[in-house]
Amino acid sequence: MTHHPASPLFPAFPHADQLHHQARLHEAMQRVFDSGRLILGAEVSAFESEFATFLGVKHVVGVGSGTDAIEVMLRALGIGPGSRVVVPAFAPSAVASGVMRSGAEVVFADIDKDTFTLCPDSLDNLLRSPVGRGVKAALVVHLYGHPADWLNLQRVANEHGITLLEDCAQAHGAKWHGRMTGTLGKMAAFSFYPTKNLAACGDAGAVATDDRELAERLRLIRQYGWRERQVSAIHGVNSRLDELQAALLRAKLPWLRESVNQRRRLAALYDARLGSNRRLTTPPVRGGCEHAFHQYVVRCERRDTLLRHLENAGIPVAVHYPVPLHQQPAFGANSTFPTAEAAAETVLSLPLHPHLSEEAVNAVCEVIETLPPSC
Numbered sequence: 001m002t003h004h005p006a007s008p009l010f011p012a013f014p015h016a017d018q019l020h021h022q023a024r025l026h027e028a029m030q031r032v033f034d035s036g037r038l039i040l041g042a043e044v045s046a047f048e049s050e051f052a053t054f055l056g057v058k059h060v061v062g063v064g065s066g067t068d069a070i071e072v073m074l075r076a077l078g079i080g081p082g083s084r085v086v087v088p089a090f091a092p093s094a095v096a097s098g099v100m101r102s103g104a105e106v107v108f109a110d111i112d113k114d115t116f117t118l119c120p121d122s123l124d125n126l127l128r129s130p131v132g133r134g135v136k137a138a139l140v141v142h143l144y145g146h147p148a149d150w151l152n153l154q155r156v157a158n159e160h161g162i163t164l165l166e167d168c169a170q171a172h173g174a175k176w177h178g179r180m181t182g183t184l185g186k187m188a189a190f191s192f193y194p195t196k197n198l199a200a201c202g203d204a205g206a207v208a209t210d211d212r213e214l215a216e217r218l219r220l221i222r223q224y225g226w227r228e229r230q231v232s233a234i235h236g237v238n239s240r241l242d243e244l245q246a247a248l249l250r251a252k253l254p255w256l257r258e259s260v261n262q263r264r265r266l267a268a269l270y271d272a273r274l275g276s277n278r279r280l281t282t283p284p285v286r287g288g289c290e291h292a293f294h295q296y297v298v299r300c301e302r303r304d305t306l307l308r309h310l311e312n313a314g315i316p317v318a319v320h321y322p323v324p325l326h327q328q329p330a331f332g333a334n335s336t337f338p339t340a341e342a343a344a345e346t347v348l349s350l351p352l353h354p355h356l357s358e359e360a361v362n363a364v365c366e367v368i369e370t371l372p373p374s375c
C-alpha cells in the first residue's frame with residue numbers, strides 16, 4: 001500500500017490522535033510507571049470494566065491484539081482442529097489468520113454488495129453444501145464500521161445450529177437497532193491497533209461476552225491456561241493486554257462516542273458533496289444501523305484511474321482490500337465469490353478520521369470533481 005506522508009491538511013490519524021490526547025496519555029503512562037505493575041494489574045481490570053460499560057456487555061477480557069482476540073474466542077468455545085469457521089471472502093487477512101491460529105479450517109462465503117458484510121443467503125447456501133459440514137461458527141465482520149445484517153444472519157445461524165461471533169475491529173461505536181456492535185453475538189473480538197476508532201499506542205485487543213463461563217475461560221487461555229500461577233489448567237497462549245496500553249485506552253475511551261460522531265459528520269459531508277456524482281457510489285447505510293465510519297469507502301468502476309488522480313493531487317487514499325481472502329495464497333479456496341471480487345476491484349477509501357477538517361473533506365471532493373470526463 002502506498003505510504004502517504006502527512007501534510008497540514010491531511011494529518012495522519014494515529015499521530016493526530018496522540019497529539020490531541022497528549023496530556024492525558026502522558027498522565028496515564030506516568031500512573032503506570034509509578035505503580036510498578038506492567039502486566040494484568042489495576043489498569044487492565046479498570047479498562048475491561050469501563051469498556052464493558054461502554055458496550056453494555058457483562059464481560060470484557062483484554063488480550064494482545066485483534067487477531068489474538070479471534071483466536072482465543074474460538075479456543076474458549078472449544079472450536080479448533082476438525083471444525084470449520086465461516087468468514088466473509090472480503091475482509092482483512094487478519095480475520096482468516098486469527099481463525100487458522102485456533103486450528104479450525106477457514107471457509108468463505110460471499111458478501112452483501114451494498115454493505116460489504118457477510119451475505120445471509122451466501123451463508124445459507126454454504127451451510128447447505130458439503131463444505132458446510134463441520135461448520136461450528138461464522139465470524140461476522142462489521143466491515144468499515146457498518147453493522148452486518150444481523151437479523152437474517154441470526155435466522156440462518158439458528159436454522160443450521162451454528163454460533164455467530166462478531167469481529168468488531170472496525171466497529172467500535174456502531175449500533176444495530178439501538179444495540180452496540182459487540183453485544184450481538186455469543187462473543188465479539190475487538191482490535192485497538194493504532195488506526196482503529198479506539199486506538200492504543202501499540203498492539204492491543206479484547207473479547208466481549210455476556211457469558212460468565214466463557215469470560216473465565218478467556219482469562220485462563222490468555223495466560224497459559226493458568227488458574228493459579230505456574231499451573232496450566234487448560235491449554236492456553238500468551239496474549240495479555242499490558243498495563244500501559246490499558247491505561248492509554250482508558251485515557252481515550254471517554255472521547256470515543258464523540259470521535260465516532262465526528263466521523264459521521266464528515267461522512268455526511270462527503271455524502272452531500274459526492275452523492276450525485278455519477279462516477280462513484282457513496283456508502284449506503286442500512287435502516288436501523290448507525291455506521292461507525294472506521295473507513296469512508298466509495299465504489300467506482302474506474303477505481304484505479306480515480307486512485308491515481310487523487311494520489312497525484314496529494315490526497316491520501318487507500319484500497320481496503322485489493323485481494324479477496326479466497327484469492328490469497330495462504331487461504332486459497334477453490335471457489336469464486338463474485339461480490340467479494342467486484343468489491344476488491346472497485347472500493348476506494350477516502351481520508352476520514354476525527355481530526356480531519358471539513359476543509360480537507362471539501363478539498364478531496366473538489367479533486368474528485370476535476371476528474372477529466374475522458375477518464
Ligand SMILES: Cc1ncc(COP(=O)(O)O)c(C=O)c1O
Nearest residue numbers: 065066067092094095169191193
Ligand atoms: C476486521 C479486522 N479484524 C481483525 C483485525 C486484526 O486486528 P489486529 O491488527 O489488532 O491483530 C483487524 C485489524 O487489522 C481488522 O480490521
